[in-house]
Amino acid sequence: MKNRSLIPRVLCALLFLSLAATTLPRLVARTREALTLLPMPYESRRERQMGAWYASVQSLRKTLPKKEPVALVLGIRDTEAAIFANYYLYPIRTRLFAGRNGYRDAAPDPTRPKTIVAVTSEKVEKTSYEVLRDRDLRAGHRVVAAPELSEPATSFVLPIAASLDGAAPETFVIEATLLNQSVAQNGPALSNALMERLPRTNEVRITFWPKGESRTLRIGAGDTVSYYDLVYQLFGVMESGWVQVESRLPLRAAFYFVNRGRADATRLPNVERFATRIPPSPLHRDAKLFLLNPGDSIAVTTVGSETIPIMPHAIVTKPISSIPAVSGNVYAFVTTRELNARTDFYWPEP
Amino acid sequence: MIGLLITLVLFPLVGWSVARRSWGEAFLFGAGLVGTILFLAGVVHVPLVPAFALVLFASIGGAVWSYRTRKTSSQAPHPTSHSPLPTIAMAIPLIAITFIAAVTPLNDFDGRAFWVLKAKGIAHERAIDGPFFQGATLDPRNQYPILIPIDGAVIFALGHDLDDRQLRWLYVGLLAALALLVRERISNLVSPASGAWCAALLVCIPQFAVATEGGALSAYNDIAVAAFAAGAFFELMDAHRDLDTAQPRGREIRFGLWLVFLILTKSEGLPFALVFLLIGAFVFRKRIATPAIQAAVAAVALLVWRARIPAGDEENFVRMLPTIPEKLDHLRSALAAFPRYMVAFSSWGAFWVAVIIASAFAIRVNRRAATIAIAVIASMLVVYCGVYVATEWVVTDLIAVTANRLLMHLAAPALFLLALGAQWWTRTKSM
Numbered sequence: 089m090k091n092r093s094l095i096p097r098v099l100c101a102l103l104f105l106s107l108a109a110t111t112l113p114r115l116v117a118r119t120r121e122a123l124t125l126l127p128m129p130y131e132s133r134r135e136r137q138m139g140a141w142y143a144s145v146q147s148l149r150k151t152l153p154k155k156e157p158v159a160l161v162l163g164i165r166d167t168e169a170a171i172f173a174n175y176y177l178y179p180i181r182t183r184l185f186a187g188r189n190g191y192r193d194a195a196p197d198p199t200r201p202k203t204i205v206a207v208t209s210e211k212v213e214k215t216s217y218e219v220l221r222d223r224d225l226r227a228g229h230r231v232v233a234a235p236e237l238s239e240p241a242t243s244f245v246l247p248i249a250a251s252l253d254g255a256a257p258e259t260f261v262i263e264a265t266l267l268n269q270s271v272a273q274n275g276p277a278l279s280n281a282l283m284e285r286l287p288r289t290n291e292v293r294i295t296f297w298p299k300g301e302s303r304t305l306r307i308g309a310g311d312t313v314s315y316y317d318l319v320y321q322l323f324g325v326m327e328s329g330w331v332q333v334e335s336r337l338p339l340r341a342a343f344y345f346v347n348r349g350r351a352d353a354t355r356l357p358n359v360e361r362f363a364t365r366i367p368p369s370p371l372h373r374d375a376k377l378f379l380l381n382p383g384d385s386i387a388v389t390t391v392g393s394e395t396i397p398i399m400p401h402a403i404v405t406k407p408i409s410s411i412p413a414v415s416g417n418v419y420a421f422v423t424t425r426e427l428n429a430r431t432d433f434y435w436p437e438p
Numbered sequence: 439m440i441g442l443l444i445t446l447v448l449f450p451l452v453g454w455s456v457a458r459r460s461w462g463e464a465f466l467f468g469a470g471l472v473g474t475i476l477f478l479a480g481v482v483h484v485p486l487v488p489a490f491a492l493v494l495f496a497s498i499g500g501a502v503w504s505y506r507t508r509k510t511s512s513q514a515p516h517p518t519s520h521s522p523l524p525t526i527a528m529a530i531p532l533i534a535i536t537f538i539a540a541v542t543p544l545n546d547f548d549g550r551a552f553w554v555l556k557a558k559g560i561a562h563e564r565a566i567d568g569p570f571f572q573g574a575t576l577d578p579r580n581q582y583p584i585l586i587p588i589d590g591a592v593i594f595a596l597g598h599d600l601d602d603r604q605l606r607w608l609y610v611g612l613l614a615a616l617a618l619l620v621r622e623r624i625s626n627l628v629s630p631a632s633g634a635w636c637a638a639l640l641v642c643i644p645q646f647a648v649a650t651e652g653g654a655l656s657a658y659n660d661i662a663v664a665a666f667a668a669g670a671f672f673e674l675m676d677a678h679r680d681l682d683t684a685q686p687r688g689r690e691i692r693f694g695l696w697l698v699f700l701i702l703t704k705s706e707g708l709p710f711a712l713v714f715l716l717i718g719a720f721v722f723r724k725r726i727a728t729p730a731i732q733a734a735v736a737a738v739a740l741l742v743w744r745a746r747i748p749a750g751d752e753e754n755f756v757r758m759l760p761t762i763p764e765k766l767d768h769l770r771s772a773l774a775a776f777p778r779y780m781v782a783f784s785s786w787g788a789f790w791v792a793v794i795i796a797s798a799f800a801i802r803v804n805r806r807a808a809t810i811a812i813a814v815i816a817s818m819l820v821v822y823c824g825v826y827v828a829t830e831w832v833v834t835d836l837i838a839v840t841a842n843r844l845l846m847h848l849a850a851p852a853l854f855l856l857a858l859g860a861q862w863w864t865r866t867k868s869m
Contacts, residue, residue: 100639104527104639106783106787108642110784114647115647122542130543130601168547171550171578179562
């Protein structure tokens with residue numbers, strides 16, 4: 089009988105031990121952790137738990153507008169980080185956007201927050217759409233792997249230059265490659281004496297019109313400079329226009345109008361003179377005539393029966409349904425979009 | 439510390455205002471009542487601040503009245519156990535958990551992503567259907583029931599602080615209150631020593647004490663569900679015990695209120711309440727109508743509230759029920775889920791093995807009481823298996839993140855079976 093009364097006690101003790109054996113070490117470990125956290129201020133304890141990520145949330149919270157919603161733009165594997173950023177930022181209201189594309193596709197939505205917070209599992213940071221776009225473009229690959237360089241020239245115009253986004257995946261950039269071949273060239277065209285007199289570094293002045301902002305590049309002898317997004321990388325803007333290139337030495341270059349989202353590219357001509365005679369070509373949708381006046385005075389242009397004055401350094405677009413006859417001191421070209429969204433360019437005959 | 443003070447005083451005060459109770463039961467009843475009243479007030483667009491002020495004044499009045507009637511009451515107090523060993527065994531983990539919760543910041547997933555976020559939203563907007571719930575900010579599980587977030591919001595609002603450190607006490611309090619409820623009720627139903635040991639076992643279960651997801655150191659609502667289910671279960675067992683004698687007035691109302699709390703705490707609460715109503719019908723007979731009406735009111739209020747706010751990314755299991763025949767390939771994983779997690783030593787030790795063995799002996803001790811407890815556990819496991827079959831998630835992923843937490847809900851009937859099973863030796867000895 090005594091044995092029988094012992095049985096429930098022994099079983100209870102065994103059950104209790106089976107629980108305590110698992111719980112006790114974990115309780116002890118967590119108590120020790122708590123003891124190490126105890127001397128710290130509460131926010132520092134969170135930093136200790138969550139690392140630099142929480143520190144970035146904490147500093148961001150101070151800089152964000154309290155009553156304005158913010159967009160949390162996150163990477164593919166950063167959903168969890170965004171959920172916790174949302175938690176720690178509250179009562180600041182947040183809206184989640186899956187990647188930059190999620191944000192740009194919401195462009196027609198008037199309630200889309202203007203303030204952008206980029207969230208990763210390493211940190212959260214206030215940023216701009218342009219910066220996120222540049223980060224994505226830099227991390228990706230250029231569309232034109234082997235650019236076809238032009239003949240050497242010292243002054244020319246790129247009739248179109250842009251850094252623009254449409255709805256995902258349309259991402260328009262200018263991929264550029266500039267080569268200073270002055271010393272590296274071993275051909276018979278340049279004598280040794282002439283080569284010695286040539287400066288080793290070429291200075292290339294690039295002006296983005298119609299704003300007229302310029303940047304000067306110094307390209308070492310034999311060096312190649314390349315850009316995945318010429319307009320944004322040089323001028324820090326997401327705009328469209330045209331570019332004037334002036335080089336101290338003959339420059340070989342290649343410029344491509346690229347849609348990164350669709351991986352298609354069109355080589356841009358290096359324009360050195362006016363041209364208006366565009367050969368007849370099939371037009372698809374969104375067909376536009378571009379009239380570029382690279383000169384310093386007003387160019388009076390005739391398009392069909394219409395007379396259009398083009399201001400100095402201006403580029404004017406006009407929707408068209410057929411290729412018109414154009415005359416005047418301008419450079420004229422046409423763009424049209426195929427059904428597969430590829431942009432076709434029709435350049436004038438020289 | 440303001441959060442601690444509010445938690446320790448407010449909820450027991452509201453619980454005591456309704457009737458004379460132990461601290462554990464008063465805490466749980468108070469937490470349930472505050473959440474329920476404010477939820478219903480919110481549904482009928484009564485501003486939450488005046489509604490809460492009314493609850494507070496009524497509670498103070500009720501508590502004073504309850505205290506006075508207690509002095510003059512001739513009702514004998516419930517037997518209490520004074521077993522020092524299990525009391526110490528219960529107190530040590532609770533003290534450790536309290537210390538850890540006081541010092542360590544919240545670091546779980548669901549608590550921060552869903553539950554405490556909701557509490558912040560309610561506290562900030564003083565509404566349960568304000569911009570927070572209308573999509574003005576990210577709330578991934580927008581339509582989850584909000585009884586515990588409302589309690590949390592009350593603590594935030596009274597403390598004028600939206601920092602989650604104020605809520606750490608609420609979740610520790612729920613575990614402590616559940617342990618005290620188990621201790622008191624199993625003491626009454628089985629024996630004082632059993633009650634004391636069951637409470638000690640409960641707070642030592644790793645899943646309750648130290649689990650990152652669902653334990654007392656997280657801000658999940660599974661301990662709350664386990665606690666409210668325990669309240670309903672013990673009410674049912676009390677009613678069963680007194681089946682042949684005159685039942686105290688209001689027992690079925692209390693049973694109904696526990697069901698209301700369940701429904702408003704988590705989505706699993708509604709099927710749980712239905713299971714209790716079904717089993718309760720055999721115990722309460724015609725009087726089951728009262729808890730059924732209470733539960734129906736809560737369910738309708740929940741549906742009305744949900745209809746007013748956009749859905750989050752939570753699954754709608756009712757809509758998924760007709761898809762079960764197409765998903766029978768989930769059945770194998772679903773059926774294997776609970777046995778596999780029940781024997782997971784790191785979460786449950788030998789607890790469920792002991793419960794299964796004890797059930798066999800418990801039936802010999804008190805067939806009907808044991809059958810009720812087993813029926814509650816088995817019915818809920820069937821419901822949860824059904825959910826696993828119906829889910830749109832990858833079923834193994836869902837099981838991995840929920841099985842242990844769903845088992846927590848069944849703690850009270852499981853502990854009761856343990857206590858009852860242990861009686862078999864005592865009874866045999868006395869024969």
